[in-house]
Amino acid sequence: MALFQLCFMFLLFTSAAATCNQCVLSKAAFFASSSGLSSGACGYGSLALNMYAGHLAAALPSIYRAGAGCGACYQIRCKNSALCGTTGTTVVVTDLHTDKTNTTSFVLSSRAFRAMALPGKDKQLLSLGIVDVEYKRVPCVYKGQNLALRVEEYSKFPYYLAVKILYQGGQTDILTVDVAQVGQGNWKPMKRNYGVVWDSNQIPTGPLQFRFAINSGFDARYFNTYQVLPKNWVPGVIYNSTVQINDIALDGCTPCKPWT
Ligand SMILES: *[C@@H]1O[C@H](CO)[C@@H](O)[C@H](O)[C@H]1NC(C)=O
Ligand SMILES: *[C@@H]1O[C@H](CO)[C@@H](O)[C@H](O)[C@H]1NC(C)=O
Numbered sequence: 001m002a003l004f005q006l007c008f009m010f011l012l013f014t015s016a017a018a019t020c021n022q023c024v025l026s027k028a029a030f031f032a033s034s035s036g037l038s039s040g041a042c043g044y045g046s047l048a049l050n051m052y053a054g055h056l057a058a059a060l061p062s063i064y065r066a067g068a069g070c071g072a073c074y075q076i077r078c079k080n081s082a083l084c085g086t087t088g089t090t091v092v093v094t095d096l097h098t099d100k101t102n103t104t105s106f107v108l109s110s111r112a113f114r115a116m117a118l119p120g121k122d123k124q125l126l127s128l129g130i131v132d133v134e135y136k137r138v139p140c141v142y143k144g145q146n147l148a149l150r151v152e153e154y155s156k157f158p159y160y161l162a163v164k165i166l167y168q169g170g171q172t173d174i175l176t177v178d179v180a181q182v183g184q185g186n187w188k189p190m191k192r193n194y195g196v197v198w199d200s201n202q203i204p205t206g207p208l209q210f211r212f213a214i215n216s217g218f219d220a221r222y223f224n225t226y227q228v229l230p231k232n233w234v235p236g237v238i239y240n241s242t243v244q245i246n247d248i249a250l251d252g253c254t255p256c257k258p259w260t
Pocket of ligand 2: 144
């Protein structure tokens with residue numbers, strides 16, 4: 001690896017290590033309908049409704065992190081022991097939520113909010129509207145589903161490509177995305193357009209592979225998707241990769257006690 005790449009990876013690592021989000025106390029509210037979240041800032045659109053059984057969340061800017069926090073999973077439990085179980089529920093971030101005072105970290109789909117309740121207590125919990133919660137970031141697990149890329153409709157074959165990253169497993173951030181023709185090492189950078197959408201108007205010809213810089217452990221590494229897009233990629237199509245991210249980024253914070 002060239003020296004400049006090492007320095008680059010080090011910079012990525014140090015900026016990633018600045019976040020510490022283990023077991024945070026905050027508040028959560030809910031959206032009356034999950035369709036509100038499906039048009040979220042991350043850009044998943046209606047595909048979000050199939051992610052985590054519709055357990056979706058809009059998160060504060062400090063968690064959304066200009067789109068880098070999209071697709072991250074959080075375990076959230078409510079602190080009201082009369083109404084809530086101790087495991088809580090796992091949600092995936094699909095939207096940005098702004099709150100002038102930064103007191104409510106998450107606005108959940110009502111399905112996710114109800115899932116924090118003890119059996120039979122979900123209506124009572126919903127009636128509270130807003131609750132004290134404790135949350136921590138956890139790995140995302142998509143059983144039987146590899147990482148996939150959706151070619152956005154407004155892509156213009158063969159020069160301009162915008163892809164949406166779907167089903168991102170593990171507990172990492174995608175820091176950079178490069179694209180290359182399969183079998184060639186001439187990686188071309190893409191840039192985050194918004195949320196989980198990355199684009200470039202310098203797309204190589206032929207079948208395409210991608211590599212992501214992701215944080216992993218206390219370090220960063222490249223994750224190679226191998227071939228995902230065929231030579232004649234088509235806007236609107238979801239292309240499954242043959243691989244999935246399982247890495248866990250560590251942040252040096254004291255982990256919270258395991259939740260039962
Ligand atoms: C809320 O969080 C944002 C982003 O982290 C920050 O810029 C802003 O100053 C915060 N506002 C308050 C009132 O703390
Ligand atoms: C991608 O995987 C999903 C789930 O396994 C499957 O339903 C879908 O048909 C696959 N897409 C393609 C283009 O093969």
